[in-house]
Amino acid sequence: MSKVSYYTAEGLKKLRDELEYLKSVERPKASDAIAEARDKGDLSENAEYDAAKEAQGLLEMKIAKMEELLANARLIDESQLDVSKVLVLSTVKIKNQANGMEMKYTLVAESEADLKTGKISVTSPIGKGLLGKKVGEVAEVQVPNGALKFEILEITRD
Structure with missing residues (x-):
C-alpha cells in the first residue's frame, strides 16, 4: 500500500515535468541504445547490449515509481x-x-x-x-x- 504525498502546485508541476521528460526523451534514448547494441552482432557476448537493457530496466523502474507517486499525490490548498x-x-x-x-x-x-x-x-x-x-x-x-x-x-x- 502506498502513502499519500502532499505537494505544492510548484512541486507537483516539477514532478509531472520530470516524468514527462523521462517518458519522451530518456525512454527513446534507451530504446535507441539497445537497437544500436543489437546491430553489433552476437547478443550472447555483447556487453554493450546487456548494459543498455539494464539501463532501460532501471529507467522503467524509475518511471513506474514516479507514476505511483503522482497517482498518490495531493495538491495542498x-x-x-x-x-x-x-x-x-x-x-x-x-x-x-x-x-x-x-x-x-x-x-x-x-x-x-x-x-x-x-x-x-x-x-x-x-x-x-x-x-x-x-x-x-x-x-x-x-x-x-x-x-x-x-x-x-x-x-x-x-
Whole structure:
C-alpha cells in the first residue's frame, strides 16, 4: 500500500515535468541504445547490449515509481491552512534556546525539501518536532546527538 504525498502546485508541476521528460526523451534514448547494441552482432557476448537493457530496466523502474507517486499525490490548498499553528507550507521563525540563534524554515513535502533554500521536510526530525506547535511554544527535537529546544517566534504563509 502506498502513502499519500502532499505537494505544492510548484512541486507537483516539477514532478509531472520530470516524468514527462523521462517518458519522451530518456525512454527513446534507451530504446535507441539497445537497437544500436543489437546491430553489433552476437547478443550472447555483447556487453554493450546487456548494459543498455539494464539501463532501460532501471529507467522503467524509475518511471513506474514516479507514476505511483503522482497517482498518490495531493495538491495542498494553501488558502485552507490554519496559520495559528505549524503545518505543511508554514514558514516558521525559530530560536535555538541553547545558543540563541534564529532560523527561518518552510515546511514542505519530503520530495520538495531543499535546505539551501530554507525548505525542510515535514518528515525530518526538526519538521516533525515543529508540526502542530503555536507561537511561543517550545519544540523539543530529538536529533542524533541529543535533544534541541526551539522556541516558535513566528508562523507565516509565504
